[in-house]
Amino acid sequence: MSDKQFQILEQQTVYQGFFKLETYTIKHSLYGGGWSQPLKRELFRRGNCVAVLLYDPDLDQVVLIEQFRVGAILQPERAWLLEIVAGAIEEGETAEEVAHREAWEEAGCKIEQLIKINQFYTTPGGSSEFLTLFCGKVDSRGVDGVKGLQEEGEDIRVMAVPFDQAYLLLEQGKIESGIPIIALQWLYIHRDRLRGEWLEQTLV
Numbered sequence: 788m789s790d791k792q793f794q795i796l797e798q799q800t801v802y803q804g805f806f807k808l809e810t811y812t813i814k815h816s817l818y819g820g821g822w823s824q825p826l827k828r829e830l831f832r833r834g835n836c837v838a839v840l841l842y843d844p845d846l847d848q849v850v851l852i853e854q855f856r857v858g859a860i861l862q863p864e865r866a867w868l869l870e871i872v873a874g875a876i877e878e879g880e881t882a883e884e885v886a887h888r889e890a891w892e893e894a895g896c897k898i899e900q901l902i903k904i905n906q907f908y909t910t911p912g913g914s915s916e917f918l919t920l921f922c923g924k925v926d927s928r929g930v931d932g933v934k935g936l937q938e939e940g941e942d943i944r945v946m947a948v949p950f951d952q953a954y955l956l957l958e959q960g961k962i963e964s965g966i967p968i969i970a971l972q973w974l975y976i977h978r979d980r981l982r983g984e985w986l987e988q989t990l991v
Contacts, residue, residue: 807832838873840970843927882919898923
């Protein structure tokens with residue numbers, strides 16, 4: 788048995804809406820032995836999600852989106868964020884299926900090839916969200932305009948940006964959402980190899 792253990796002493800759903808909020812009373816084992824005191828914590832319940840960095844190796848461009856985000860309204864001038872395509876995994880869907888669906892709905896792009904970058908918790912201090920991050924090969928020619936599902940209230944501006952320009956936006960602090968920062972940094976490290984592989988496949 789692992790020496791890392793926890794016990795849920797009490798659990799309660801305090802809000803159920805677009806998202807779900809639960810309260811827990813928990814205790815967990817301590818590194819020095821024994822158990823912690825009972826801890827009361829709130830948990831923002833959200834299902835598993837997917838994000839995909841859409842990359843065109845032919846034009847060396849990435850597809851970025853911009854949309855209003857309620858999480859940023861405490862700093863009103865930052866309420867519209869530059870991000871990458873993302874969405875929640877619905878029951879019965881795989882992460883790969885969501886990547887393809889969201890790329891089309893949010894950016895009008897068809898993914899030609901998909902590779903997984905990593906999986907991680909986005910904000911484990913208080914949220915259950917577990918995210919699978921992909922990089923998808925696309926043709927970015929003609930990518931522009933406003934996309935999103937009207938029935939979901941989406942109003943998403945789409946743009947194809949040269950990679951160097953996108954990375955400059957990151958370094959200038961103009962991309963302030965963690966997921967696209969991780970994705971662009973990954974592409975910065977792996978871009979030459981990935982671009983070479985994808986362009987070679989195109990020529991075969």
